Amino acid sequence: MINIRIGQGYDVHRLKEGYPLMIGGIEVPHHVGSEGHSDADVLIHAICDALLGAAALGDIGTHFPDTDPAYKGIDSKKLLKVVVELLQNEGYAIGNVDATVCLQRPKIKPYIPAMRECLAQVMGIDISQVSVKATTTEKLGFVGREEGISALAVALIHKKQA
Ligand SMILES: Nc1ccn([C@@H]2O[C@H](COP(=O)(O)O)[C@@H](O)[C@H]2O)c(=O)n1
Numbered sequence: 001m002i003n004i005r006i007g008q009g010y011d012v013h014r015l016k017e018g019y020p021l022m023i024g025g026i027e028v029p030h031h032v033g034s035e036g037h038s039d040a041d042v043l044i045h046a047i048c049d050a051l052l053g054a055a056a057l058g059d060i061g062t063h064f065p066d067t068d069p070a071y072k073g074i075d076s077k078k079l080l081k082v083v084v085e086l087l088q089n090e091g092y093a094i095g096n097v098d099a100t101v102c103l104q105r106p107k108i109k110p111y112i113p114a115m116r117e118c119l120a121q122v123m124g125i126d127i128s129q130v131s132v133k134a135t136t137t138e139k140l141g142f143v144g145r146e147e148g149i150s151a152l153a154v155a156l157i158h159k160k161q162a
C-alpha cells in the first residue's frame, strides 16, 4: 500500500532596499529585496513548510529558529536540503510541489525555468515535479503596495507501507 500525504505552506517577507531579491534560489534583479533572518527566500520557505506539513514534522521555524545565529543570512537552499533529508529519514519521497509567488513587481516569469531547475536539483527530483507560478495582487494589499512578497506552496509526498 502507498501512503500519500499532502502539505501546504505560506510565507511572507518585507521588501526593503539593500537586500537581494532571492526567489526559488535565484536572485531576481530589482531595486528592493526581501528582508529576513535568513536570505529570506519566500518561495523556498513556503516549500519547506509544505513538505514539513505533509510529513507532520512541524514548521521551518521549529527546525531553524530565527533566534539562532547559525541561520543568520543562510542560503535557504541549505534549509530545503535539510528538510528533504528529514523526510527521507522518515521514508518519504516527494511526488510533486506546486507554488505561487505573489509579487507586484517585477515580472518573474523569465526566471521561473531557472527557479524550477534549481529547486528540483536541491530536492533531488525531476523538474517536471516542480511547478512555480506568479501573480500580482492587482495593486491591492501589502503585495500590491510593494511592501512585501508572499508565496504559497503545496506538496505531495508518499511512502511505501508494508
Ligand atoms: N510578479 C509577477 C506577477 C505576475 N507574473 C505573470 O503575469 C501574469 C499576470 O499576472 P496577474 O497578476 O496580472 O494575473 C501571471 O500569470 C504571471 O505569469 C509574473 O511573471 N511576475
Ligand SMILES: C[C@@]1(CO)OP(=O)(O)OP(=O)(O)OC[C@H]1O
Residues within 6 Å of the ligand: 011, 012, 035, 036, 037, 038, 039, 040, 041, 045, 060, 061, 062, 064, 065, 066, 067, 068, 071, 072
Ligand atoms: C528561515 C528562518 C531561519 O532562521 O528565518 P527567516 O529568514 O526570518 O524566514 P521565515 O520565513 O520567517 O522563517 C523562519 C526561520 O526558520
